[in-house]
Amino acid sequence: VQLVESGGGLVQPGWSLRLFCAASGFTFSSYVMRWYRQAPGKERELVAAITSAGGSTNYADSVKGRFTISRDNVKNTVSLQMNNLKPEDTAVYYCKVLGIAYWGQGTQVTVSS
Numbered sequence: 001v002q003l004v005e006s007g008g009g010l011v012q013p014g015w016s017l018r019l020f021c022a023a024s025g026f027t028f029s030s031y032v033m034r035w036y037r038q039a040p041g042k043e044r045e046l047v048a049a050i051t052s053a054g055g056s057t058n059y060a061d062s063v064k065g066r067f068t069i070s071r072d073n074v075k076n077t078v079s080l081q082m083n084n085l086k087p088e089d090t091a092v093y094y095c096k097v098l099g100i101a102y103w104g105q106g107t108q109v110t111v112s113s
Contacts, residue, residue: 008107021095
């Protein structure tokens with residue numbers, strides 16, 4: 001299993017970012033995919049999830065209406081579109097396969113003026 005996250009960066013409040021996760025080493029289209037984040041000094045939290053075929057999504061209350069998770073089962077990628085970013089969204093973001101104990105390196109998102 002390999003998960004490679006990208007797309008993070010330093011942005012100002014109110015800006016947008018799109019995170020990407022490239023997956024390999026397993027049957028991507030068979031698994032629920034999730035995005036987590038971990039802010040300094042805090043526990044890792046679940047941000048968003050998408051079912052294997054992409055027909056259903058779920059979001060943490062803190063990002064609902066601002067973040068959108070999507071997937072491409074041909075390219076084996078999962079994305080997280082983040083709009084109207086806030087300083088409290090600052091964290092390292094990770095994608096995760098439900099049921100497989102593997103974490104990628106994550107991608108840093110910093111929201112600051």
